[in-house]
Amino acid sequence: MDCASCVAKVEGAVKRLPGVSDVAVNLMAERLTLRLEPGQTDPAAVERTISAIGYTPRPLPATAAAKVAPHAANDQASHDHGDEDHDHAGHDHGHGGAFGHSHADHDDPADATKPWYATGKARLVWLLGALVLGAYALSLALPARLTYPLFLAATLVALVPFGRRAFALARAGTPFSIETLMVTAAIGASIIGAAEEAAVVVLLFALGELLENVAAGRARAGIKALATLMPRTALRVRADGSTEGVPSDRLSVGELVLVRPGDRVPCDGTIEEGQSALDESPVTGESVPVSRGPGEAVVAGSINADGALRVRVTRAAADNTIARIIRMVEEATASRAPTQRFIERFSNWWTPGAMIVSLLVILVPPFLLGWDWWTSVYRGLAILLIACPCALVISVPAAMASGLSAGARRGLLIKGGAALEEIGAAKVVALDKTGTLTEGRPRVTDILPARGMAETDLLALAAGVEQGSSHPLAKAVMVMAESRGIATPPVSDQAAVPGKGVTATVNGRRVSVGSPSHATEAGADLGGLVAAITRLENEGKTAIVVLADGAVAGVLALRDEPRGDAAAGVAALARLGVRSVMLTGDNARTGAAIARDLGLDVKAELLPHDKLREIGALRSAGSVVMVGDGINDAPALAAASVGVAMGGGTDVALETADAAVLKDRVTGVAELVGLSRSTMANVRTNVAIAVGLKAVFLVTTLIGVTGLWPAIMADTGATVLVTLNALRLLAWKPAA
Structure with missing residues (x-):
C-alpha cells in the first residue's frame, strides 16, 4: 500500500460485506482490523474480497491481533499486508465515494526480499520499455504500417494486468478507478490510430507506479527502522549465575539479564547490580549519556557505554518502550488530520468533475469550435488521464507519516x-510547574548557620533529625548531607509535630527542624535571620529553621529548582x-x-x-x-x-x-511546534505541486500543447514528486 487512497479503497470494498463494521486500515502498518457479526460474513470471504482487488491478506497472530484491537477480541478478523518495504500484493487507490485510483497488479509476495529492480512490477516496466524502444528503433528503418503493430502489442501487454485490475475494482464498487481511466484512454488512442502514444502512456503509468511504490516503501521504512533499535538476543542469567543467549522477545517479566558494555539493553527493566553510563539517544533523542545505578530504570534500545549491568525485566517485549513507540507511531499515521479530511472530501468532487469536463471536451467543441472528432476525442482522452487526484490525496498523509517518523526518532511522540x-x-x-518546568524534587539551595555554628554541623543536626523520613524536604536535606560527606549522627526519640516540624535527640541535644512559625511558637529568637528568611521566601524557597536545645542553630532553604x-x-x-x-x-x-x-x-x-x-x-x-x-x-x-x-x-x-x-526536556515542546510547522509547510508545498501540475496540464491539453503521455505524467509524476518531497521530512532536525 502506498497512499491514503489505498485505505479508502480497501475500506470501501470490505464495508460492502454484510455484518462487517468498525473497519479500519492502517496505511503504514499495512493492517486491517474490523468487526464481524456472528453468522454473517465468513472471515474467508473477507480475505477473498481483499484478494480480488489485488492484495494478499495474512492473518495476524492472536497476540498481535489483541494488541491491535482489544475491543474486537473474538469477533475481529485482522489482516496484515506484510511487513516488507514496498513490493507487495496488488493494491488500488480509491478516493472515496464511487471514484477511485487504483494501481495495477503488484508483485508476488516473494518479491519482498528482492531489490526493487528485480520485482514483478519492475519486470513489467523493463518488458514494456523494451517493446516501446524496440518499436521506435524499428520505425526508423521500417514503414509505419509494419511498426504500428509493435506499439499496439506493447499497449496490449500492459492492458492485460491493468484491465484485469480495472474489472476487479469495478466489481468491488469502484468503476472509475485510474485503471479504468487509463485503459479507456489507451484503447481509445489505439482506435483513433495513436498506438505510439498509447504505448508510451502505459509505460509511463507502469514506471510511475513502480517509483511511487518504492517511495512509499522508503517512508514506511522510516517507521520500521525503530524496530532495529531492539537487539535480537539477550543474555538471560540462570539461577546458578551463568548466562544463556535467548531471543529478546521471549524475555519474561521478573527475569534477570546481563547487559555488557557496548550492548543494547534488550528490555525495559530496573538495574539490580552495576553502574554505567547509558546512551538513550536512540530512544529519547537525548545526546548526553546518563548515569544509571542500582534501583534505577533503563529503557529497551538504549546503549550501555562502559559498565556491566544486571537488569530485572519489568515489561514484556510487546509492552516495552520501543514496542510502545512503534505502536503509537503506527496508530498515529492512521489518524487523519483536518487538512487531510478536507482534501479527501474535495477529491470526491474533483474526479467526477474532471470526467464531466472530459466528456464535454469530446462532445461540445466539434459543434461550437469546429474541432474535428479526432482532436476532440484525443484531448478528451488526455483529460481522462488527468482526472485522478492521487497526488492530491497522498500529499497530506505522506508528509504526516514522515513528520511523525522524524519526531519519533528524536523522542517526540505524536x-x-x-x-x-x-x-x-x-x-x-x-x-x-512541578516535574515539568522544575525537576520535581526539592533540593537545598541555601545554608545559613547562626553565629558560632559551622555549615557542616548545621547540616549534621538537620540530617540526624530527618533521617528515615520519606518527606521530600527531608530527602533533600539527606541528599545534601551525603553529597558533602557528612556522616549522619545517631538519634533517638524522633517525633513529628504534624504540619510544623520534626524533633529528635541528636548527640544528647534536643533538636527540631520546622517552619519559621514553629520556631517562633517554641520561643526561639530568630534575630537577624528574619530578614534572610523573608528574602528566601520571596525567592520562592521554603525556609526551615533548625533549633538546638531551644536556640537557633541556623536556617536551610529548599526549592524545587527549574530544569536546566x-x-x-x-x-x-x-x-x-x-x-x-x-x-x-x-x-x-x-x-x-x-x-x-x-x-x-x-x-x-x-x-x-x-x-x-x-x-x-x-x-x-x-x-x-x-x-x-x-x-x-x-x-x-x-x-x-x-x-x-x-x-x-x-x-x-x-x-x-x-x-x-x-527526552524529558522543556526544549522538546518548542521542537514539537517546529516539527508541526515544518510538516504543515511540506503539506502546503505538496498540495501546490499536485494542484499546480494538474491545472497546468489541464490547460495545455485543452489548447492542444500537450497530449496523452504528458497527461499521465501529470498524475504519476506528481504523485512521485509529492512523496519524495514528503520524504525530506525524515531528515528534519530542530532549529539550533
Whole structure:
C-alpha cells in the first residue's frame, strides 16, 4: 500500500460485506482490523474480497491481533499486508465515494526480499520499455504500417494486468478507478490510430507506479527502522549465575539479564547490580549519556557505554518502550488530520468533475469550435488521464507519516495527524510547574548557620533529625548531607509535630527542624535571620529553621529548582511567537519567583478543576497546548487543544496526552511546534505541486500543447514528486 487512497479503497470494498463494521486500515502498518457479526460474513470471504482487488491478506497472530484491537477480541478478523518495504500484493487507490485510483497488479509476495529492480512490477516496466524502444528503433528503418503493430502489442501487454485490475475494482464498487481511466484512454488512442502514444502512456503509468511504490516503501521504512533499535538476543542469567543467549522477545517479566558494555539493553527493566553510563539517544533523542545505578530504570534500545549491568525485566517485549513507540507511531499515521479530511472530501468532487469536463471536451467543441472528432476525442482522452487526484490525496498523509517518523526518532511522540497539525497552530503553551518546568524534587539551595555554628554541623543536626523520613524536604536535606560527606549522627526519640516540624535527640541535644512559625511558637529568637528568611521566601524557597536545645542553630532553604533547559525552552517558544504560561498548585509567591526566573506568565494556587477553568479561558483566544507530567494534570491535558506529556511523567499523563516528549526536556515542546510547522509547510508545498501540475496540464491539453503521455505524467509524476518531497521530512532536525 502506498497512499491514503489505498485505505479508502480497501475500506470501501470490505464495508460492502454484510455484518462487517468498525473497519479500519492502517496505511503504514499495512493492517486491517474490523468487526464481524456472528453468522454473517465468513472471515474467508473477507480475505477473498481483499484478494480480488489485488492484495494478499495474512492473518495476524492472536497476540498481535489483541494488541491491535482489544475491543474486537473474538469477533475481529485482522489482516496484515506484510511487513516488507514496498513490493507487495496488488493494491488500488480509491478516493472515496464511487471514484477511485487504483494501481495495477503488484508483485508476488516473494518479491519482498528482492531489490526493487528485480520485482514483478519492475519486470513489467523493463518488458514494456523494451517493446516501446524496440518499436521506435524499428520505425526508423521500417514503414509505419509494419511498426504500428509493435506499439499496439506493447499497449496490449500492459492492458492485460491493468484491465484485469480495472474489472476487479469495478466489481468491488469502484468503476472509475485510474485503471479504468487509463485503459479507456489507451484503447481509445489505439482506435483513433495513436498506438505510439498509447504505448508510451502505459509505460509511463507502469514506471510511475513502480517509483511511487518504492517511495512509499522508503517512508514506511522510516517507521520500521525503530524496530532495529531492539537487539535480537539477550543474555538471560540462570539461577546458578551463568548466562544463556535467548531471543529478546521471549524475555519474561521478573527475569534477570546481563547487559555488557557496548550492548543494547534488550528490555525495559530496573538495574539490580552495576553502574554505567547509558546512551538513550536512540530512544529519547537525548545526546548526553546518563548515569544509571542500582534501583534505577533503563529503557529497551538504549546503549550501555562502559559498565556491566544486571537488569530485572519489568515489561514484556510487546509492552516495552520501543514496542510502545512503534505502536503509537503506527496508530498515529492512521489518524487523519483536518487538512487531510478536507482534501479527501474535495477529491470526491474533483474526479467526477474532471470526467464531466472530459466528456464535454469530446462532445461540445466539434459543434461550437469546429474541432474535428479526432482532436476532440484525443484531448478528451488526455483529460481522462488527468482526472485522478492521487497526488492530491497522498500529499497530506505522506508528509504526516514522515513528520511523525522524524519526531519519533528524536523522542517526540505524536499520537495522530490532527495533533501534529494543531501543535504548530498553538498561540499559547500552558506548562505545569512541578516535574515539568522544575525537576520535581526539592533540593537545598541555601545554608545559613547562626553565629558560632559551622555549615557542616548545621547540616549534621538537620540530617540526624530527618533521617528515615520519606518527606521530600527531608530527602533533600539527606541528599545534601551525603553529597558533602557528612556522616549522619545517631538519634533517638524522633517525633513529628504534624504540619510544623520534626524533633529528635541528636548527640544528647534536643533538636527540631520546622517552619519559621514553629520556631517562633517554641520561643526561639530568630534575630537577624528574619530578614534572610523573608528574602528566601520571596525567592520562592521554603525556609526551615533548625533549633538546638531551644536556640537557633541556623536556617536551610529548599526549592524545587527549574530544569536546566527550562528558561531556554520558554525562550525558544517565544522566538516561535508562542506565549508561555505556568499553571501551578503551588503558592503564589513560589510560582511568581519561578516564573520570574524563567520569563513567563503564571497562574498559581490552582487545584485540578482550576486548571481546567484556566485552559478553557485560554482556548477562547486560540489553540492551547498543555504540558504536564502528573495524574493531576490529566484532566487539563485532555481539555487542551493538544496535551503533551513529559517523558518522565506518569502512565496516566502519557495515556491522556496527544503527544509526549520522551527526552524529558522543556526544549522538546518548542521542537514539537517546529516539527508541526515544518510538516504543515511540506503539506502546503505538496498540495501546490499536485494542484499546480494538474491545472497546468489541464490547460495545455485543452489548447492542444500537450497530449496523452504528458497527461499521465501529470498524475504519476506528481504523485512521485509529492512523496519524495514528503520524504525530506525524515531528515528534519530542530532549529539550533
